[in-house]
Amino acid sequence: MTSMVGMKDRVLMATIGDEDTITGLLLAGTGHIDPKGKKNFTVVTSKTPVSTIEAAFTEYTERADIAVVLINQHVADQIRPLVEKYQQAFPALLEIPSKDHPYDPSKDSVLKRVKKLSGE
Amino acid sequence: MSIAASEELDDLLISYFELLDRYSTLQSILHDTLKQAHFQLAKAKLALGPTRLGENGWDLRHLKAGWLVDLKDSEAEQVTAISLTPAPPEPEEEKCPSQPSQSTSTLRNRSSTKTATSPSISSTEKASDDKELIHQKPKGPKDPLHQFSAFPPPSLRASQAEFKKASKTVCEVLELRERMRVLEERIQVVKGGVDVAK
Numbered sequence: 001m002t003s004m005v006g007m008k009d010r011v012l013m014a015t016i017g018d019e020d021t022i023t024g025l026l027l028a029g030t031g032h033i034d035p036k037g038k039k040n041f042t043v044v045t046s047k048t049p050v051s052t053i054e055a056a057f058t059e060y061t062e063r064a065d066i067a068v069v070l071i072n073q074h075v076a077d078q079i080r081p082l083v084e085k086y087q088q089a090f091p092a093l094l095e096i097p098s099k100d101h102p103y104d105p106s107k108d109s110v111l112k113r114v115k116k117l118s119g120e
Numbered sequence: 121m122s123i124a125a126s127e128e129l130d131d132l133l134i135s136y137f138e139l140l141d142r143y144s145t146l147q148s149i150l151h152d153t154l155k156q157a158h159f160q161l162a163k164a165k166l167a168l169g170p171t172r173l174g175e176n177g178w179d180l181r182h183l184k185a186g187w188l189v190d191l192k193d194s195e196a197e198q199v200t201a202i203s204l205t206p207a208p209p210e211p212e213e214e215k216c217p218s219q220p221s222q223s224t225s226t227l228r229n230r231s232s233t234k235t236a237t238s239p240s241i242s243s244t245e246k247a248s249d250d251k252e253l254i255h256q257k258p259k260g261p262k263d264p265l266h267q268f269s270a271f272p273p274p275s276l277r278a279s280q281a282e283f284k285k286a287s288k289t290v291c292e293v294l295e296l297r298e299r300m301r302v303l304e305e306r307i308q309v310v311k312g313g314v315d316v317a318k
Contacts, residue, residue: 007191007193007200010189011185011188011189011190012188012189013185013189013204013287013290013298015189019175020158020161022175023161023173023174023175023178024154024157024158024161024279024282024283025277025283025285025287026178026183026264027161027265027268027279027280027283027287028187028264028280028284028287029185029186029207029226029263029264029284030182030185030186030187030188030287031183031185032124032183032185033180033183033184039180039183040185041298043175045289054282064219067189067191067202068202068306069288069289071310084162087202089298090191090200092202092294092297092298094290094293094294096150096151096154096183096286096290097151097154097155099158099162102151103133103147103151106148106149110143110297110300111138113300113304114140115305117136117307117308
């Protein structure tokens, strides 16, 4: 069972995604900038280097104040090895579709585990 | 013994596939909600212009989350409950320290000037008292809608509502995924026992 020590500090929902996804989640009220200037969102465009995405992913998954990390699936595809390697319970990681890229269920981690459980 | 274990395994698998069905349904709801949210956002962009609703239109001064994730451990089910809750309002302490002296002086003034006060002066004092009350009230986070427009179009409000709904559905999906993971571990243990018995 996950220890509750430090879990109370995990309150933010971080997002790594395209401009529209970030705009939407800012509208929803999940955007946050702490007193040190650290944001909980990163915009990814076609020009964003993979190293920037990896750095954002690493930062959000290591921060103690983040409970959930949302990432557009097409962005996660660019750092797929890092995403596959990630096994922590918290921050919880979820891939979401974007406006221009529909969700591909074959990359869903839960469905992959179901196949493994049923012996496929 | 092996029959009991097989039955237990069957029960666990039934529960697991029920959860899987719920997970698929929730994912479908999430994706449809996001689709609607993006559609409404696109309509809002037509109304307000693309730059207003783009990265250049974000107001990042004093950005505070209005909705926070709440994690609660459930000892009975060995699963962490995940939900989204409104952020607590922050009290305006900066203005408060200056208030007491003002308020007491106003009260003193009010009581001392009560006997000989014209109506215009008493209304001014009442206005300043009201202002003090407003300053002392804790303020909640600002609605992020108004950073984009003073009079947001209905499509922007609709987009905000859909993205909020999507954020809440994300928490439900994650909690369900956590329940499935716990059930998977139990299935593996029982399955191992059944295989050994065979």
